[in-house]
Amino acid sequence: METIMNFLQQTGFSMIPENWKMLVMIAISLVLAYLAIVKKFEPLLLLPISFGMLLTNLPGAEMFHEQLFAGGHVNWDLLAGKTVEIDGVATTISAGLIDYLYLGVKLGIYPCLIFMGVGAGTDFEPLLANPKTLLLGAAAQLGIFIVFILARLVNYTPAEAGSIGIIGGADGPTAIYTTIRLAPHLLAPIAVAAYSYMALVPVIQPPIMRALTTQQEREIVMKPLRKVSKTEKIMFPFVVTIFVALLVPSAAPLVGCLMLGNLMHETGVVDRLDQTVQNGLMNVVTIFLGVSVGATATANTFLTKDTLLIMAMGIFAFGCGTAGGVLLAKFMNLFLKEKINPLIGSAGVSAVPMAARVSQKEGQKANPGNFLLMHAMGPNVAGVIGSAIAAGVLLALFGAH
Numbered sequence: 111m112e113t114i115m116n117f118l119q120q121t122g123f124s125m126i127p128e129n130w131k132m133l134v135m136i137a138i139s140l141v142l143a144y145l146a147i148v149k150k151f152e153p154l155l156l157l158p159i160s161f162g163m164l165l166t167n168l169p170g171a172e173m174f175h176e177q178l179f180a181g182g183h184v185n186w187d188l189l190a191g192k193t194v195e196i197d198g199v200a201t202t203i204s205a206g207l208i209d210y211l212y213l214g215v216k217l218g219i220y221p222c223l224i225f226m227g228v229g230a231g232t233d234f235e236p237l238l239a240n241p242k243t244l245l246l247g248a249a250a251q252l253g254i255f256i257v258f259i260l261a262r263l264v265n266y267t268p269a270e271a272g273s274i275g276i277i278g279g280a281d282g283p284t285a286i287y288t289t290i291r292l293a294p295h296l297l298a299p300i301a302v303a304a305y306s307y308m309a310l311v312p313v314i315q316p317p318i319m320r321a322l323t324t325q326q327e328r329e330i331v332m333k334p335l336r337k338v339s340k341t342e343k344i345m346f347p348f349v350v351t352i353f354v355a356l357l358v359p360s361a362a363p364l365v366g367c368l369m370l371g372n373l374m375h376e377t378g379v380v381d382r383l384d385q386t387v388q389n390g391l392m393n394v395v396t397i398f399l400g401v402s403v404g405a406t407a408t409a410n411t412f413l414t415k416d417t418l419l420i421m422a423m424g425i426f427a428f429g430c431g432t433a434g435g436v437l438l439a440k441f442m443n444l445f446l447k448e449k450i451n452p453l454i455g456s457a458g459v460s461a462v463p464m465a466a467r468v469s470q471k472e473g474q475k476a477n478p479g480n481f482l483l484m485h486a487m488g489p490n491v492a493g494v495i496g497s498a499i500a501a502g503v504l505l506a507l508f509g510a511h
Contacts, residue, residue, distance in 0.1 A: 129169045129409070131409035131410075131413055132167040132168070132169055132409050134409065134413060135163060135167040135407065135408070135409045135412060135413065136164060136167050136168070138163065138407075138412075139160045139161070139163035139164040139167065139404070139407075140160070140164070142156055142159065142160035142163065142302070143156075143157060143160040143161065143164075145306075145309075146160060151306065151309035151310065152305050152306070152308055152309035154396055154400075155282060155305050155396060155399070155400045156305055156306070156309065156400075157400070158396070158397050158399075158400025158401045158404065159301065159302065159305065159400045159401070159403055159404035159407075160404060161400075161401060161404065162208065162400060162401035162402060162403065162404025162405040162407075163298075163404040163405070163407045164404075165208065165401070165404075165405060166208065166404070166405040166406070166407065166408055167407075167408065167409060171206075172204075172206055173206040173207055173208045173209075173405065174206060174208040174209060174212065174402075174405040174406070174408070175203050175205065175206065175209055176406075176408065176410075176411075177196065177201065177203060178203060178205065178209055179212070179216060179294065180196075182294045182295075184213065184216055184217075188201065188202075188203050189203075189205050189209065191203070191204065191205070208401065208402055208405040211398050211401060211402040211405075212402040212405065212406070214395075214398055214399070214402065215286065215290060215297075215399060215402050215403060216290060216294075218287055218290065218291070218363065220283075220286075220395050220398060220399040220402075221283035221284065221286050221287035221364065221399070222287070222363050222364060222367040223367065223391060223392075223395045224283045224392065224395055224396065224399065225283055225364050225365075225367040225368040225371070225498075226367040226368065226370055226371035226387050226391075227371060227387050227388055227391060227392030227395070228283075228368060228371065228462070228494065229347075229367065229368040229369060229370065229371025229372035229373075229374075229375070230371035230372065230374055230375045230384050230387045230388045231371075231375070231388050231392075232368075232371075232372060232462065232491055232494070233487070233491075234343065234346055234372060234491055235335075235338045235343065236335060236484050236485065236486075236487040236488040236491070237487075237488045237489075237491050237492050238338045238342055238343065238346060239335035239336050239337075239338050239488070240335060240485070240488050242442065242446075242450070243450075243454070243485070243488030243489040243492055244488075244489075244492045245438060245442070246435045246438055246439055246450075246454065246455045246457075246458045246488070246489035246492065247435075247458040247488075247489045247490070247491070247492025247493040247494075247495065247496045248458070248492070248496050249434040249435050249437070249438035249455065249458055250431045250432065250434050250435035250455070250456070250457075250458025250459045250489065250493050250496065251278070251279060251431060251434070251458075251493070251496045251497060251500045252278075252430055252431055252433070252434030253275070253278030253279075253426070253427035253428060253429065253430030253431030253432075253433075253434065254275040254276055254278040254279055254427060254431070254497070254500050254504075255275060255500075256275075256278075256426075256427065256430045257271075257274060257275040257277070257278055257423050257424075257426060257427035257430065258271045258272055258274070258275035258504075259271075260423060260426070261274045261275060261423060264419070267293075268507070268508045269292040269293050269508045269509070270292070270293040270296060272288065272292050272293075272504035272505075272507075272508050273285075273288055273289040273292045273293040273296055273300055273504075274296070274300065274420055274423050274424065274427075275423075275427055275504070276288045276289070276300075276304075276497070276500065276501055276504065277300060277303050277304050277307065277420075277423070277424035277427050277428065278424070278427025278428055278430060278431045278459075279431065279459065279460050279493070279496070279497030279500060279501070280304070280307060280308050280311070280428055280431065280459040280460050280461040280465070280493075280497075281304070281308075281459075281460035281461070281493075281494065281497040281498075282301065282304045282305045282308060283364075283399075284364060284460070284497045284498055284501050285300055285301065285304040286300075286301055286304075286399070286403060287363075287364060287501060288501040288504060288505060289301070291505055291509050292504065292505065292508055292509060295411060296416065296420065297403065297406050298403070298404075298406040298407035298408075298411055298412050298417075299407075299412060299416065299417040299420045299421065300420060300424070301403045301404075301406075302407065302421075303420055303421050303424035303425075304424070306421075307424060307425060307428045308461045308464070311459075311461045311464045311465055311468055312464065312467075312468055312471075314425065314428060314429065314432070315432050315456050315465065315468050316468060316471075316472055318429055318432045318433055318436070318456070319432070319436060319452075319453055319456050319468075319469075319472055320472070322433060322436045322437060322440070322452070323436065323440070323452045323453065325476060327440070327443075327451070327452050327453075328451070328452075328453055328472065328473060328475075328476035328477070329476045329477040329480065330449050330450070330451040330452075330480075331451075331477065331479070331480055332448075332449075332450065332451055332454075332482065332485050333448065335484055335485065340376070343376040344373070344376050344377060346369075346372075346376075347369035347370070347372050347373040347376070348369075348373075350365065350369055350495065351365060351366050351369045351370075354495070354498075354499060354502075357499075358499055358502035358503055358506060359502070359506070360501075360502035360503075360505035360506045360509065361498050361499050361501060361502025361503075361505075362502075364498040364501065364502070365495060365498045365499070365502075368494065368495070368498065371387050371388075374387060375388075428459065431458070431459045432456045432459060434455075434458070435454075435455030435456050435457065435458035435459070435489060435493075436452050436453070436455040436456050437452075437455070438455055439451070439452040439453075439454065439455035440452045440455075451469075451473060451480070451482055451485070453469045453472050453473050453482060453486070454466075454469050454482055454485050454486040454488070454489055455489060456468065456469055457469045457486040457487070457488075457489045457490040457493070458489040458490070458492065458493045458496070459490075459493050459497075460490075460493040460494045460496070460497045461490075462487075462490050462491060462493075462494060463487065463490060465486070465490050465493070466483055466486035466487045466490040467483065467486075469482050469483070469485075469486035470482045470483040470486060
């Protein structure tokens with residue numbers, strides 16, 4: 111009988127009364143899983159994130175140990191199983207699976223590898239055919255800096271404010287890469303917010319787009335894009351990498367990996383590498399990234415007022431970014447002979463290709479014969495580069511040196 115009682119005391123069930131917050135987190139993880147499976151909200155990442163959140167909040171499982179990464183740094187001695195004194199207490203930790211997977215997030219490896227896969231699967235031809243759309247991609251980063259100022263006004267540190275603002279770029283890997291360096295304690299709510307709002311692009315953007323444009327503007331038909339030569343496509347990754355790395359060195363890892371992936375695709379001489387980066391590598395890294403980021407959403411870090419505030423400021427940043435692209439397109443039309451349909455400005459956020467598809471859909475509602483998809487892909491891919499540069503600026507200004 112004593113043996114049975116000892117066993118029951120060691121089960122997770124016996125720990126529930128002392129860890130009721132974990133039940134709340136388990137419920138949240140199940141809601142996120144429902145959104146991924148049933149509603150198909152960014153399922154490729156939201157599903158592993160939700161399961162990582164579930165695993166880390168199971169009482170007694172101890173699959174992720176926050177102490178290993180306390181203070182924003184990896185405690186290598188503790189990770190290796192050595193006894194380390196923490197707050198005057200000798201501590202030894204047996205690292206779990208997710209602790210090791212999380213190193214890829216902490217060291218900035220996973221976001222860069224995902225950018226490589228994104229680059230391999232992205233066609234920059236619409237941007238090269240109409241370079242003016244680069245400005246729309248830049249304007250859509252407006253939300254990042256507006257919310258940075260807003261976060262500073264509510265007493266977040268510059269580093270924390272930068273991490274919250276980057277949600278406005280609608281780019282999950284960039285948000286993770288930036289946050290892990292500026293404010294790692296905010297990683298869980300920022301990652302969940304970034305990917306949730308990416309999934310909600312078709313819901314969030316259309317009301318803003320319609321509110322800022324007239325029926326006549328939405329009906330504007332843009333002429334077909336010019337054909338871009340293979341030489342231009344191959345030179346583009348080199349030019350962008352060199353320019354961005356010299357301008358904002360902090361953005362070099364993200365932009366460099368993005369352009370390397372694109373170069374592999376455009377040259378046509380490394381098909382095996384191209385296919386591996388787009389498929390096998392991308393899929394494996396997505397699983398590791400999602401599970402390990404979800405595991406940071408422990409009850410102590412996620413169930414705070416900061417989470418609600420971050421979610422609110424994140425959606426505001428996203429809205430401001432959408433508005434910034436649309437309003438710049440309207441301003442540019444004051445000086446252009448060949449008018450730009452302002453709807454493509456909203457695609458300047460980094461959610462590729464969802465934002466471009468929203469522009470196409472709204473354009474066809476106004477004019478069924480209008481085809482804006484390829485035009486919208488210009489600012490869309492420009493937004494990917496723009497958000498990485500914005501992240502580099504924030505890291506240069508507020509990151510640890």
